Amino acid sequence: MLLVYTHKISPRLNYIFKHICTRVLGFEVRFTTQIEEFIAHDSLKMSYTKQQLGKEFFIKSHDFLFEQGLSDVDINIQKWDNTKCFFSNSDKSAMPFDIFSASFYMLSRYEEYLPHVKDEFGRFTAEESLAYKSGFLHQPVVDIWAYKFKAALQAQFPSYKFPNKTYRIRPIIDVPSPYKYKLKGLLRTVGGTISDLSKFKLYSLYDRFGVLLRFKNDPHDTFKYILNRQKNTSSKFLFFFLIGQLSTYDKGVSPNKKDFVTLIKHLADYCNVGLKVSYFALEDAKRLKREKEKMEDILNTNLVASRHSHSKLNLPETYRNLIALEVKEDYTMGYINHIGFRAGSCTPFLFYDLDFEVQTPLKITPYQLMDVALLKQWSLLDKKKVLNELIHTIRAVNGEFVPVFHNYTFSEDKQWEGFKELFNLILDSAETT
Structure with missing residues (x-):
């Protein structure tokens, strides 16, 4: 001591x-x-x-x-x-x-x-x-x-024996919408079809109806792959599902859809699941409470973790609203378009309310990388180099690497080519500590 x-x-x-x-x-x-x-x-x-x-x-x-x-x-x-x-x-x-x-x-x-x-x-x-x-x-x-x-x-104090810590990872799977075409409802399906036709996106049209007619898998339904990776790694994944109302900023799936609820429950059997707070719930405590209660109904347990839509934070109100609802952890602290350390740390910390000069019980786990930030690197080799440098930096201080990937990151979309390999590189980094 x-x-x-x-x-x-x-x-x-x-x-x-x-x-x-x-x-x-x-x-x-x-x-x-x-x-x-x-x-x-x-x-x-x-x-x-x-x-x-x-x-x-x-x-x-x-x-x-x-x-x-x-x-x-x-x-x-x-x-x-x-x-x-x-x-x-x-x-x-x-x-x-x-x-x-x-x-x-x-x-x-x-x-x-x-x-x-x-x-x-x-x-x-x-x-x-x-x-x-x-x-x-x-x-x-x-x-x-x-x-x-x-x-x-x-x-x-050369004779004092300090304890040792080890590098660890906490992979985040952010799910703004579980599917690209499935469970979107009649109006959005018709609107999407008209949009595809007007822009001559014939392949998207083929994809859409292939999924709706059930002879193709939805391109963003990558959960089988993710679950398989979870079963083969010791690091527990943390999923964040958006269940808020449809809005300009959030275009998810209604939590009243039985198949969506089944998916969340199924993943919760193997991984940790938290709430992706909708954009408008950020400043609306009542809406936030409804979303929290809905997720707790689905999970049949108290909600532990949250993450805000578009990684938006309004300090200190955002965190105070979570504390009032007894949410224990938040994973919003980071930058979408930049790799790095928003709070200067890769160790979870408690939120300190500067207005009241008090330490709160809310644990903030900062993330250092969102998948979209890696798109700035042209080649897969460059992406690997940047990722390995980040892993090395965090490992040097025995920190916690928190990467944010999305369900669609593991799709066959050309934009995300090679990202499965990058994800596996992160998972392997924890197994070789």
Whole structure:
């Protein structure tokens, strides 16, 4: 156990030290404001305050963890070995940066509370982020800083045995609609047929009626393949199904369709299943509650996990609505079009509400890759290279790789050619740890 001496035990300090020490590095941490208790402790210890007490392991604290609410924070990005950091320290500090304040800034998503330009969906974009602008979006900096902290502690306390963690994966299968043509209803089928005819999409027309007349398999019905992969890997897949009402942004299948419900139940026998929250339920608590209750009726158990349509988040309201409904985990934290680390981490963390200055019970599991981001790479070889680099980066900090694939990603559509191989590469990476 690490004992930390500090002049004030603030909610922010308690939150970030426990995340870095316990969640990332795997050891317990406790705090004291009593010098006598600190001196008497004969194991792992450090001071985190303005002035060093003596010759102890000392990291000079920035004011950031002792503040409340939002303010104009002066961020000065500097190079640090093979990474970058901010909140630089004095020469007397054991580390050149206050990694705890910097980590809190990243994990709390402080910058997403500040004024920023949103995209057409009303989302915070990668281009608006500090990580993208400063060139470290590709690194899990919070985890990298944590391991630098561990190395510095180990040097000071060479006999202390730190626990070891291992790399792991959590594959996400996002299902905005389970089928391309099946179960879409008369109006949408007629509308789709007219659209195909007007655009001379004869192959689509052939496909559509082949599926409807049941002599062809629906092109997006890839669940047999996915289930087969699940049965041959130790990493549990997590499916997110959209069951909300049809809208401009969501064009799924009605949860009143018996075949759709049967599919969800069948997959839930082998994989974990969560709710893909519809676009309009993001800001409508009543609609969100209806969708949650409907999914719980289907699964016949309490809903554990959610993920929002189009990866849209409105902080802090989105997470507060989930907390109010006792949803335990969310998987929306990431960027659709960019590979990288939106919160600077590949370790799940608890949502910290900056308005109330309180740690909440909602666990945020960030994703680092969505399948569509790999389309930027022209060849399959380039895609593999980018994917292997990402796996290596996460493995280096014993993190959790969370890739998001869709059911249609495994279809025979030319756009997704080779993606089964990429998915298998990810699955194999966990089996060879």
